[in-house]
Amino acid sequence: MLNRTAEALFWIGRYLERAENHARLIDVYYHSQQDEYLKSEELAADQHSDKWKRMVEALGSRASFEQVYGHYKEQTVFFYITLDRDNPNSLVSCINHARDNLRTLREQAPTEMWEVLNGFYLWLREQRSDGVLKESPHQFLSQIKNWCNMFYGCAYSVMPRQNEWYFIECGRYLERAENTLRILHAVQPSLAANAASSSESYMYLQAVLKSMSGYQAYRRVYADSISVERILEFVILNPSFPRSVHYAFHQLIEHIRSLELNDKSLKIAHERIVRQISKLIAELDCIEVAELTCETKDELTNRLLQSCSWIGSELGKTFFLVGEVSA
Structure with missing residues (x-):
């Protein structure tokens, strides 16, 4: 097996796992934030900012966020970690990187895997953060997890060991x-x-x-x-x-x-x-x-x-x- 093939496969595994992990963490953290808002409406703005800062830190991209946005607000943080194409660690970037790696292996990888991952990317790129926040971040993030599990289930079923x-x-x-x-x-x-x-x-x-x-x-x-x-x-x-x-x-x-x-x-x-x-x-x-x-x-x-x-x-x-x- 060629070195570049091994590397592409390795990073497909990393990027899909990273996307699922991000979706899990964002889902739990976002809704715990909403609970805190309801329980303590008098909480200072800078304390809310610190909480969103920890969210960005957990995803390993604090320096790049501050360079672009500066201030920690719900809308900007959510967009940055989910649908910002300029953030190499966002959900959409992780899935795009995984898709690009799998595309280089189209002749070697099972067709079913490409169909799932390509469908995942096409769905994700059509999402808009304002619409997601308005409707249900939980539903959006659950769908991310479902797509990742669908890909791994497909790979588990069709890939030779x-x-x-x-x-x-x-x-x-x-x-x-x-x-x-x-x-x-x-x-x-x-x-x-x-x-x-x-x-x-x-x-x-x-x-x-x-x-x-x-x-x-x-x-x-x-x-x-x-x-x-x-x-x-x-x-x-x-x-x-x-x-x-x-x-x-x-x-x-x-x-x-x-x-x-x-x-x-x-x-x-x-x-x-x-x-x-x-x-x-x-x-x-x-x-x-x-x-x-x-x-x-x-x-x-x-x-x-x-x-x-x-x-x-x-x-x-x-x-x-x-x-x-x-x-």
């Missing part, structure tokens, strides 16, 4: 681990500010659970045992929750191991990547729940984010035509 499939899944799970860690990193200032109030800290982490569709799964595991430490354990360490960091790393290493390689130099680099991810999984397995406080969590997420960056870089140097992959 060969290197092409494994590269898509590698991109998907690396992006998932990084997204979960970025969300945790984004709520750290709020957790630190409310360290003395476990109820306030729980409120923010509950939003994290809901953004990952993990609230009901958490309650099935821990019932009424609600604490910051338990939520952090579930999101970071749980081996069976599909959006936990541990699960994402486990799936990532399984798909990397499944790659069929003939070149000796590739095998050596491949084994180095596998060893590094194995160390990360072993580290997560050894963490005790009592160690997961708000303070230690931030240190852990920073270290794991650096590891995700290293993995992406090494995959780029090893398998792709361009020397290094960057998000």
Whole structure:
């Protein structure tokens, strides 16, 4: 398989996962904002601005937003993170990038996958942020998630379990681990500010659970045992929750191991990547729940984010035509 083909498949997985993650996070955060507005109409404008700022920070694009818009308002933030074509990290840009990558593989990828992704893009580019806000952001964002799930369901059904499939899944799970860690990193200032109030800290982490569709799964595991430490354990360490960091790393290493390689130099680099991810999984397995406080969590997420960056870089140097992959 050509290097550029592997790279295109890897980034299709990353961009689709990124779009779904953004839709989940925006949906939960937007509606929690509306609840706060109703409960505290007297809340100062600058406090509302800070909340929208955290939203942009969670999606990793604060500097570029401030360069273009300057002020944090509901309409501008929502447009920027969903339908702004000039924002390379917006929903419409992610789907456009994924579509462009799949278009280069039209002769190799199953036709069904192209039809779903092309239909997704054509629908999305017709949307307007003012209309979405007026009607129902929840309905719009739910449809984004449905399109992403339709694409993955199609790929799961029709793609042979060969290197092409494994590269898509590698991109998907690396992006998932990084997204979960970025969300945790984004709520750290709020957790630190409310360290003395476990109820306030729980409120923010509950939003994290809901953004990952993990609230009901958490309650099935821990019932009424609600604490910051338990939520952090579930999101970071749980081996069976599909959006936990541990699960994402486990799936990532399984798909990397499944790659069929003939070149000796590739095998050596491949084994180095596998060893590094194995160390990360072993580290997560050894963490005790009592160690997961708000303070230690931030240190852990920073270290794991650096590891995700290293993995992406090494995959780029090893398998792709361009020397290094960057998000």
